[in-house]
Amino acid sequence: MKHLVSGLVLSMALAVPAAAQETKVIGVSIPAATHGWAGGMNYFARTAIDRLEAAYPELDFVLATASDPGKQVNDIEDMVATRNIDALVVLPFESEPLTGPVQNVKASGAWITVVDRGLAVPGIEDLYVAGDNPGFGRVSGEYVASAMPDGGKIVVLRGIPTTIDNERVEGFQAAIEGKNIEIIGMEHGNWNRDDSFTVMQDFLSKHPQIDAVWASDDDMAVGVLAAIEAAGRDDIKFVLGGAGMKEMIKRVMDGDTMIPADVTYPPSMIATAIEITAVGLVSQAPVSGQFIIGSVLVTPENAAEFYYPDSPF
Secondary structure, rough: OHHHHHHHHHHHHHOOOOOHOOOHHHOOOEEEEOOOOHHHHHHHHHHHHHHHHOOOOOOOEEEEOOOOOOHHHHHHHHHHHHHOEEEEEEOOOHHHHHHHHHHHHHOOOOOOOOOOOOOOOOOOOOOOEEEEEHHHHHHHHHHHHHHHOEEEEEEEEEEOOOOHHHHHHHHHHHHOOOOOEEEEEEEEEEOOHHHHHHHHHHHHHHOOOOOOEEEHHHHHHHHHHHHHHHHOOOOEEEEEEOOOOOHHHHHHOOOOOOOOOEEEEOOHHHHHHHHHHHHHOOOOOOOEEOOOOOOOEEOOOOOHHHHOOOOOO
């Protein structure tokens, strides 16, 4: 799909006479690279913008990264006030604080593309691009259930409070229902290694027996593993993260018993969102709706297909 959209944008750029082209501005608002997945997402956003600006000169882009919801709200308001953006591609830092501001951008007449973390009110966006978050939770839960046929006690680390985090957890819980697997602790690790290290330390101090951990993210899994190692605990059989971080995929490839599997959730989805939005602005192609990227279970048997050693994530 990425190559198809890129080719479509390029062909339209060549077909429209320069004199007839009107500059349109696309604002891209994303979280800063506060963890590995976000770092990969920032990389793919910048490369997509560079590619589209070269292919289609009458498209102008303004990219802003934010380390908290307040900064992201200010960035978006500034894009509207100073650049009069025709479209906004936004990956909300958090769902609730960004809903009203994005709704205001929609009211201004701009096209709205929401990526990954949905808004608290459905239907504001013209286009939604994301991984299959219910599927991400379901695939994770199915793996945990298969790896623990006799049941057991697990702890769960959630991400930042967002609609996608809710969808993942609900999918996971549904998949382990009736499998004799007890969730004895569930806390937000905020998709952050340091936060997850602290949360896991707390779990370890409270629970003398933990059979496995659903970290639900590879960055959080790194923090979890560090806490387990620091505590010298050997009761935990495995940690399941997710998103396809190259270091974790390598551990799966190498048969690491503590990281026996992973679940994909590619940060390159931001590039897909930006490219489809560009097509919507420069053509009559219908691009509204949803573009959902499926989650795949990564095991030692297929890990080589998902290992990209030169990737930033």
